[in-house]
Amino acid sequence: MSVREKALMVKDAQILLGAAKGSAKNDALVGMKQALRKGAKTIFEANRADLDAATQDNLSAPLLKRLKFDETKLDQVIAGIDALIGLPDPAGKILEARKLDEGLNLYRVSCPIGVIGMIFESRPDALVQIASLALKSGNGLLLKGGSEALRTNRALASLIAEGSVASGAPKGWMALLESREEVGELLELDDLVDLLIPRGSNDFVRHIMKNSSIPVLGHADGICHLYLAEDADEVMSVSIAVDSKTQYMAVCNALETLLVDEAAASRLLPPLQKAFQAAGVELRGCDTTRSVIDVAAATEEDWRTEYLGPILSIRVVKDIHEAVAHINRYGSGHTDAIVTNDPAKASFFMARVDSADLFWNCSTRFSDGYRYGLGAEVGISTNKIHARGPVGLEGLMIYKWRMIGSGQIVDDYASGRRSFLHQDISADPSDALL
Amino acid sequence: MSVREKALMVKDAQILLGAAKGSAKNDALVGMKQALRKGAKTIFEANRADLDAATQDNLSAPLLKRLKFDETKLDQVIAGIDALIGLPDPAGKILEARKLDEGLNLYRVSCPIGVIGMIFESRPDALVQIASLALKSGNGLLLKGGSEALRTNRALASLIAEGSVASGAPKGWMALLESREEVGELLELDDLVDLLIPRGSNDFVRHIMKNSSIPVLGHADGICHLYLAEDADEVMSVSIAVDSKTQYMAVCNALETLLVDEAAASRLLPPLQKAFQAAGVELRGCDTTRSVIDVAAATEEDWRTEYLGPILSIRVVKDIHEAVAHINRYGSGHTDAIVTNDPAKASFFMARVDSADLFWNCSTRFSDGYRYGLGAEVGISTNKIHARGPVGLEGLMIYKWRMIGSGQIVDDYASGRRSFLHQDISADPSDALL
Structure with a gap:
């Protein structure tokens, strides 16, 4: 065959x-x-x-x-x-129900995608x-x-x-x-x-x-970032950074690049270095990072690299704008997190970073269908359409529109003999012949 | 530039x-x-x-x-x-909200797709x-x-x-x-x-x-079908068939192929012929059709053709199974309708025809964002992912996941020190920092 x-x-x-x-x-x-x-x-x-x-x-x-x-x-x-x-x-769910006119009802009903x-x-x-x-x-x-x-x-x-x-x-x-x-x-x-x-x-x-024009659900890279804001708590920053990097290094939601606010660099980089040394992680830093802690030099290539192993790149950024711009430029749209005590900063970050998963004050490693409580995980998607981030069964579903009439023709509405009601209604499955 | x-x-x-x-x-x-x-x-x-x-x-x-x-x-x-x-x-809607643990909440929030x-x-x-x-x-x-x-x-x-x-x-x-x-x-x-x-x-x-690997929202063809079941009412059949074909012929939701149940052919084809003659529509039929009414012969190519003009192909099918199989083979997954008095037949048809829009006892021409009451129409999609059928503003939206924590790390859950609650919650926009 x-x-x-x-x-x-x-x-x-x-x-x-x-x-x-x-x-x-x-x-x-x-x-x-x-x-x-x-x-x-x-x-x-x-x-x-x-x-x-x-x-x-x-x-x-x-x-x-x-x-x-x-x-x-x-x-x-x-x-x-x-x-x-x-x-x-997951199939046969009525997602939308609308009465278009007396005896003419429209239902949007979930169904499998196909093959x-x-x-x-x-x-x-x-x-x-x-x-x-x-x-x-x-x-x-x-x-x-x-x-x-x-x-x-x-x-x-x-x-x-x-x-x-x-x-x-x-x-x-x-x-x-x-x-x-x-x-x-x-x-x-x-x-x-x-x-x-x-x-x-x-x-x-x-x-x-x-190599295919068939839509693909999934992700190639997971270049995840953690941005430590000016006011980031030291203990929380170290704990989240180490967990994000080391809890399981070979996976897509592990941390690859740490961004540290300039105003927090001298306070946070030394304890971070100590913790990552203890965890056996090699650090590679930008020039400003290296003026604070003694680590290898990061190159442009490092910002684009998913190490999937015990290496972490570190860049000092002058503010949250530079952090967001760095992530949108070098990231893979997977998972990016911020540590700050300031909800306004967290809100700014989550609204402007163009990624599937944006976290405030927790580890990037939470980005996962089981941890999200999706029941089952189909995969993690960095697509911008259909399904994004951890994808459950819903990612294998689409919908059909079902219209149930009693002889209606469009000419009656086009000519003005009849007009649409467009009332949202509640519906039982049997109403949509399910 | x-x-x-x-x-x-x-x-x-x-x-x-x-x-x-x-x-x-x-x-x-x-x-x-x-x-x-x-x-x-x-x-x-x-x-x-x-x-x-x-x-x-x-x-x-x-x-x-x-x-x-x-x-x-x-x-x-x-x-x-x-x-x-x-x-x-359409942006900033909370589509899902879940408490993963005390002080660790997850929100799925609608946002624009991008560019x-x-x-x-x-x-x-x-x-x-x-x-x-x-x-x-x-x-x-x-x-x-x-x-x-x-x-x-x-x-x-x-x-x-x-x-x-x-x-x-x-x-x-x-x-x-x-x-x-x-x-x-x-x-x-x-x-x-x-x-x-x-x-x-x-x-x-x-x-x-x-010529692009960028996802495309839209449709190339609209080869729409109407199946007249054994018990289809004559007046309704003629009215819906004529409206579907002639109300506006140059559009994607106009009828291109009429399928008539064998058991209804001798009853329905003559009045259909008369009505389409009056409307100036050329008919092309299969052999069985031509044994009932005098029309030109349809070829295999006709079943695959979107005329977008005053031609209609007609095929007599032996039952609903053959009707469904014909549509799934030759159709374009756009809009297909059935006329019958039997809800079981309509249900069978709508569950098995693999198209965006399935209609019972109404014209295929209803397949349209304004008629559906979507508020605005972005286009009509025959895609099997993201958005299907008439697409409103929702078709230009996707979502981000926002997680709001208070220092949580995955190692605590992986090691069993903590466990997930996974409780669906109701949420205000401010909870998700919106």
């Missing part, structure tokens, strides 16, 4: 899945879960074969760890499916997670995982498809792609695939974004 | 415009309006020069009519600005309309109009910029592009321009969509 044929199959099945009731989708999730549990041995064996091959190929220890799918991982993904089952159906292309590196548990999110939301799915996890992905995908279809999901609602060539074909299918979700390294995501 | 330099200027100004209060944006709209009124003579003179040149270039009568900008058009665009001033500020690139053919009144929509929503704007309206567009753009800036809008928030080469540069600026809105012919919109 070509990728186009697979996509056509998924699209046909998605039309049915998109019309399914919430309870039917939950039944299919239960079927998916039970199939995974029953097929545990098959999964673990496939994963062992992947791990053996990866070890022979000298895959690095962190990548091997990500590749591993064991009893613990299985428990985690099944807990994730259970959590999804507990969430309300999602998910391309991810390594971690096979991501496959289960995104498949369950797609099923819950009623979206069809084309999946491509990392080649080093091919056996595990095959086992997982086949159990998921069988288990969900046996419990009522329409056959063909998801398909696995296996080769790099197939990904190339997928990126061309802008007439069949409605959204791409890539998960992996920055270069990987950037490659997808550059 | 290069297009990149113009875009950088607009982006800088948009940061300020995006932070402006609703009242400040309304003041700028008033300034815009007054400048247009004051500069009426300049506009009309420029328009006369454009019209003279266009007449010499033998522009067609309908295009000349669209190009004309006179007292009536000025009154219309000023009425449009007044209506926008009356609408609530919009608007490219349109001919009609200079579209320039005023989109400029006022952008200003109301807080978006920066790069505008390119049709070359035959260059003098009019220049006069309008300069009055709009001067009038709005004199009344407080940040200098540089909008810029006019004048050449085709500049459009080519604009399409490349995916790092600075957040959304493109093209308005014009199908080919024109398709060209923009194919």
Whole structure:
């Protein structure tokens, strides 16, 4: 089957899945879960074969760890499916209801986007997670995982498809792609695939974004900033800076550049240096920073760099305007924070920094779907349309307009024989034939 | 100034415009309006020069009519600005509010998308309309109009910029592009321009969509369908079919293909033929259609054609399944309607047809922002993400997440020292520092 044929199959099945009731989708999730549990041995064996091959190929220890799918991982993904089952159906919600005229009502109703292309590196548990999110939301799915996890992905995908279809999901609602060539074909299918979700390294995501006209949900870079204002409390500044940088360094919401107000530099930089030395973080500073503390010199390139590791660049800025301008120039529109006691400064910062997540007096590391309480996380988006920041199930939804009439024609309104009422109304699902 | 330099200027100004209060944006709209009124003579003179040149270039009568900008058009665009001033500020709305922990609150707040690139053919009144929509929503704007309206567009753009800036809008928030080469540069600026809105012919919109990786809001085709079910009332069927096709034929929500249930074909086709003959519409039918009424033969190409004129293709389908499959295969995801007395059939149709607008027992021509009561129309979108169907000011908005803390760090939650509350709360704008 070509990728186009697979996509056509998924699209046909998605039309049915998109019309399914919430309870039917939950039944299919239960079927998916039970199939995974029953097929545990098959999964673990496939994963062992992947791990053996990866070890022979000298895959690095962190990548091997990500590749591993064991009893613990299985428990985690099944807990994730259970959590999804507990969430309300994101489809079929009436978002707007308006009486246009007597017997002519308009409803804006949430529905799945359609066919999602998910391309991810390594971690096979991501496959289960995104498949369950797609099923819950009623979206069809084309999946491509990392080649080093091919056996595990095959086992997982086949159990998921069988288990969900046996419990009522329409056959063909998801398909696995296996080769790099197939990904190339997928990126061309802008007439069949409605959204791409890539998960992996920055270069990987950037490659997808550059090579497809299908909309992409995600982020390439996470160059996050913390600005310490003139009045920033020393203890809070050090605590938030260290947590933002070091709580987990390899992630998109970790701090990469610290901006310190000129008027606070001599007060805050020494204790910051001490704390980051203790945490094993290398500091690189601008000239003014280096006139206060003894650190390596930062270059222009540093302001544009997502280190994802134990390096932090520091720049002294003359005021909040320069801080905002620096972030809007060098940032990636992900997460940026300010420490100050002054609400007016915080308000100024949050209104003018053009990023998805703006924080006052807390760590950049809070930028995350689970911490936000979204119930489930589809990804983190630095897009300026559709969905921004941590994205929950809502990011996989769009809406349809449903109009329910009784024979109305536009000519009656254009000619002035009738006129519109345009009254917002409250509506039950049955009013919109849901 | 290069297009990149113009875009950088607009982006800088948009940061300020995006932070402006609703009242400040309304003041700028008033300034815009007054400048247009004051500069009426300049506009009309420029328009006369454009019209003279266009007449010499033998522009067609309908295009000349669209190009004309006179007292009536000025009154219309000023009425449009007044209506926008009356609408609530779409920015700064709290869409979600959640207490994550004591002293740690999260707000999802609406804000403008950023920099919009608007490219349109001919009609200079579209320039005023989109400029006022952008200003109301807080978006920066790069505008390119049709070359035959260059003098009019220049006069309008300069009055709009001067009038709005004199009344407080940040200098540089909008810029006019004048050449085709500049459009080519604009399409490349995916790092600075957040959304493109093209308005014009199908080919024109398709060209923009194919040649830029910037998201596009709009639609290329409008291949709209009407399905007459087995039980469809004859009078209603004829009335809705004729209105959908003929009330205004050159527009995207006009009917292009009529689907008639097999069981109703012999009952409905003859009166339909009679009505369409009277309306001067040429009919092209499938073989079964032609066994009932004497019409020209439709080819495969007809099902894919947006006539935008007095031609209608007719296909007899064996049931609602075939009707839905036909629409999902040949349609453009714009507007599709069903006539039936059976709510179950209507529900089936609206759940399974993958289009922006699904109508039961009313004309496809209702698919329009003003008829929907959206207050203002940005355009009609067949996208599957962000905004679908008729799009109001909301389509120019996205959101930011604002988190307001009191020193919280993630390590406290990761280590289990603290745990999240995740309580939805009600919030005043001041809680989110708005």
